[in-house]
Amino acid sequence: MNADISALWNQIQGMINGLIVLLPNIVLALIVFTVFFVVAREIKRLVKRLTRDRHQARNLGLVLGRLAQGTILLLGLFVALSIVIPTFRAGDLVQLLGISGVAIGFAFRDILQNFLAGILILLTEPFRINDQIVFKDFEGTVENIETRATTIRTYDGRRIVIPNSELFTNSVTVNTAFENRRLQYDVGIGYGDDIDRAKELMLQALHSVPEVLPEPAPDVLVMELAESTVNIRVRWWIKPPRRADDLTSRDKVLTAIKKTLVANGIDLPFPTQQILLHDQTEETDGNRSRQREGWPAGRSEVPKPRPMSDSYQMFAQMQTQKNDHNNGKI
Structure with missing residues (x-):
């Protein structure tokens, strides 16, 4: 027992001496x-x-x-x-x-991937804090860029946390990358309206809105001959290009265009369709060259429509004859 204690003491004393040396x-x-x-x-x-x-x-x-x-x-x-x-x-x-x-x-592959992507985003600066970006289904203002993720605040007051690897490997739209931004809207006028006059009135309405920049100048272009309207695209530039300025200028531009066109008798028609009813009782039924639903363009003789009352009367007579035949009266 004494030998064990002595050996332990010698070991402790050796450690103390080694510590003193070190x-x-x-x-x-x-x-x-x-x-x-x-x-x-x-x-x-x-x-x-x-x-x-x-x-x-x-x-x-x-x-x-x-x-x-x-x-x-x-x-x-x-x-x-x-x-x-x-x-x-x-x-x-x-x-x-x-x-x-x-x-x-x-x-920790995903964590390291996001970390490296965050470093590259901070170095290359494709977007900055307070920029307004669009990423997939998310749109808002960049609040913070960290090494793991980027946080954006949506326009309706929500916070979205997006991993940096997603931002670095996918397309991101930066709405505030430049000082100016172009907006556009399609306005439909009637086919009977004067296109040149309508374009002139639209330009007047655009120049009356303070938020619309004079340079680059706004313009109006005919874009489509639609089913019910002639669609004219209105394009204008704003500064700064933030979401609030977008909504403000859009509200004033569309209001001014609508008031100007209506005040000058330019039609803003609703979608309309022309429906031709065929009662299947006309003499020309089955003759595609003569029946009213498909007569050739420029044809001088157009089949005259039959009044619906005459059609109903003829249908009733035919039905009576059919019943009499079935009953053996004829």
Whole structure:
């Protein structure tokens, strides 16, 4: 029993002596690591200071600052361990981290993919904070761009969180990428109206709206001869190109166009259809060259319609004759 206690005491005493021997190295390693820590913190602050003036770059500066800080701290840890443990080789730890990194990469593939996509979005800046974008079924204002996801605020007050990998690999429409934006709307007028006069009135209405830019100038173009209307496309430019300005200018432009056209006798017809009824009792029934539903264009002799009362009377007579025949009276 005494021998066991003695061996344990000798082991503890050896550990204490080894610690005393390593104490100068430990103190030196702490000093070196502290120096690396201070340098890493200052570099992080420097990166944030360099990107402070640009709102979009603040997120990028924060990310790059953290990456730089982590890299320097990791390097300081390697140096401190080499001082405390002279037999320690950084290559062994790097090899171990490389093997672990592969396993971690497979386990957190989506997270790493979103992280890299976030870095690329912050670097390339396809859109910025406060831009209004359209992505698939979502449309709104960009609130924040982080390394994992981008958040947008929809026009009806909802927050949408979109993974950065989705944004980076799919098409995104940036409505506020440029200073000006063109809007358009199709207005249908009647076939009997004067097209040139209608176009002139529409341009007058456009120029009367303050939100419509004089340059680039608005224009009106005939786009389609539809079933019931002649469709004229009205196009105008606004600045700034945000959603609220879009709705305001659209409201004023369409109101001005409608009032101007109506005041000047231009028809804005409803969809109409022409229906020809055929009572199947005309003498020309079955003759496609003569019956009223399909007579050739320019034909001088048009079959005259038969009054519905005569058709009903003839139908009643035919029905009576049929009944008499069935009853043997004829």
